[in-house]
Ligand SMILES: Nc1ncnc2c1ncn2[C@@H]1O[C@H](COP(=O)(O)OP(=O)(O)OP(=O)(O)O)[C@@H](O)[C@H]1O
């Protein structure tokens with residue numbers, strides 16, 4: 052792992068950051084919606100939590116400057132152009148204000164959760180995954196004004212597409228999502244988040260998987276030079292459940308994804324496949340955490356990153372296997388492509404293994420494009436830069452082709468590699 | 474087919490090259506005219522693949538002396554992709570696996586690059602599909618291989634067929650085939666050799682690098698060259714290959730030793 056050069060924020064910058072939160076809270080709290088009480092609690096906690104700084108291990112490589120450059124106010128995005136919806140999927144547009152279910156008839160197996168039940172359930176998965184106090188989660192809690200909460204029964208044949216576009220406006224777009232999968236329920240969900248301006252998309256998804264339930268989850272997030280993304284995906288899994296998360300993010304001034312998974316009694320299957328890209332002066336960050344709280348759990352994790360220009364890629368993959376989690380089988384692989392001398396890649400597995408009868412494989416590679424692969428393509432008449440492009444696309448496709456079918460109209464590869472308008 | 478008046482396609486003169494600090498090619502000279510089939514044989518490590526990679530422009534090899542003229546132009550000053558577009562083709566001894574890049578897309582991009590080199594217009598996806606399906610028959614290859622990543626997980630023989638498929642699509646003027654016969658089963662050898670014969674014509678030329686007479690039973694060479702320690706030690710007709718099959722390479726040592734003595738006698 053490569054050492055970072057730590058810059059000490061000046062007192063003035065620290066004060067400015069503190070006042071950023073204060074200004075945001077002044078602009079974002081209040082209101083009498085269903086989330087008012089929990090928003091108030093989160094606001095208090097946020098006011099008392101110092102802004103993450105690079106002296107904190109979890110933020111050591113991730114400079115928050117692009118975030119505090121965002122205007123501390125709530126954003127009301129205007130709807131942007133979208134591709135056609137893929138067959139078999141239902142698109143819900145999230146703008147942080149209006150009800151995404153207005154005028155929508157939900158497919159069989161999905162129903163909204165509201166009232167007391169919502170209040171009782173919201174935040175439980177965050178607590179179970181140790182995510183409630185994370186700064187991005189507090190920030191989301193202190194600002195989100197509505198929540199899309201759905202219960203899932205049986206097999207839902209329709210893919211749920213949850214789409215936001217922060218657009219070119221300034222400010223914060225907080226999005227809150229809750230999915231409760233009853234035992235044996237099955238659902239496919241795709242999140243798509245976009246931005247083209249100096250704003251922050253803050254998204255928190257809580258998903259609870261009952262026994263034998265299955266959630267196939269995709270997240271595609273492509274940003275803009277000045278846009279920020281803080282995405283938390285908290286998943287609590289009962290025995291026999293299967294969670295498969297495929298994510299791709301890039302193009303953000305600061306893009307950070309935090310998948311937080313717990314198998315509360317073990318004996319479940321978790322898969323994480325991720326691709327992140329950092330070009331220009333962008334920061335792409337993933338901090339994942341997998342906790343096994345019972346025996347016989349499985350994790351398959353592949354994390355891929357590409358760093359070009361002066362981009363910086365950060366991956367920290369925590370896997371916790373306490374004594375009671377015997378016979379856990381976990382594999383984590385981090386594969387990184389370094390495309391420029393000025394780009395940086397920091398990758399670190401963080402294994403806490405107490406149980407003795409476990410299989411935990413992990414590995415990390417950082418490489419450049421293979422000379423022999425480039426030459427092979429060139430020897431077929433393909434110019435060096437086009438050959439490099441093909442190899443880069445090949446590297447990315449391994450993850451992107453695992454996204455739900457519904458991602459196809461969004462052209463993930465072209466979008467992330469900036470080969471089209473945003 | 475030897476025609477003394479046929480145009481010279483490739484002319485290698487006193488070519489020397491090293492990898493890192495080690496000299497490997499120590500003065501190779503070879504002239505190839507249109508219509509000819511040349512075979513290069515020689516012990517393991519004698520420099521055959523190095524010669525092929527230097528011709529194709531592999532960046533790991535540094536040319537330290539000599540010239541190579543291709544169709545009258547200085548080949549060594551061209552980037553690898555320009556050599557390919559001008560019709561030079563290298564069939565790799567060890568074709569490279571490229572995960573995540575679809576074979577079909579690779580073949581299409583390569584074919585269009587070569588077509589651009591010939592001044593022909595690009596083929597769209599549909600026109601290319603038609604062409605590739607036709608050329609697949611030359612090597613009797615299953616179209617399923619088009620859907621896979623380039624060479625990834627292909628067996629040794631499948632990789633070699635994929636090389637000949639590329640040759641069939643790129644229609645080179647000079648094809649250098651480095652041990653395209655190794656790793657092939659008996660049927661595949663016949664198919665691949667048949668493909669090479671099918672593509673060979675009066676206007677192009679082939680340089681076969683091989684260890685085995687069985688390939689030369691199917692593809693009849695006009696010239697056979699024996700390479701040793703980075704040089705071409707002897708050149709003959711097809712009967713030289715038969716002689717090698719019988720006698721092996723022991724005689725090479727004696728001739729090499731004589732060569733090594735020569736400069737001392739002169740100096
Ligand atoms: N990239 C390289 N690095 C170090 N040595 C090399 C490299 N490429 C070739 N060589 C050396 O150069 C010599 C010639 O190798 P080359 O591959 O050209 O032999 P060859 O005649 O093709 O052998 P074979 O019949 O086994 O294929 C060998 O001694 C080899 O080890």
Ligand SMILES: [Mg+2]
Nearest residue numbers: 521522523566
């Ligand atoms: Mg060789």
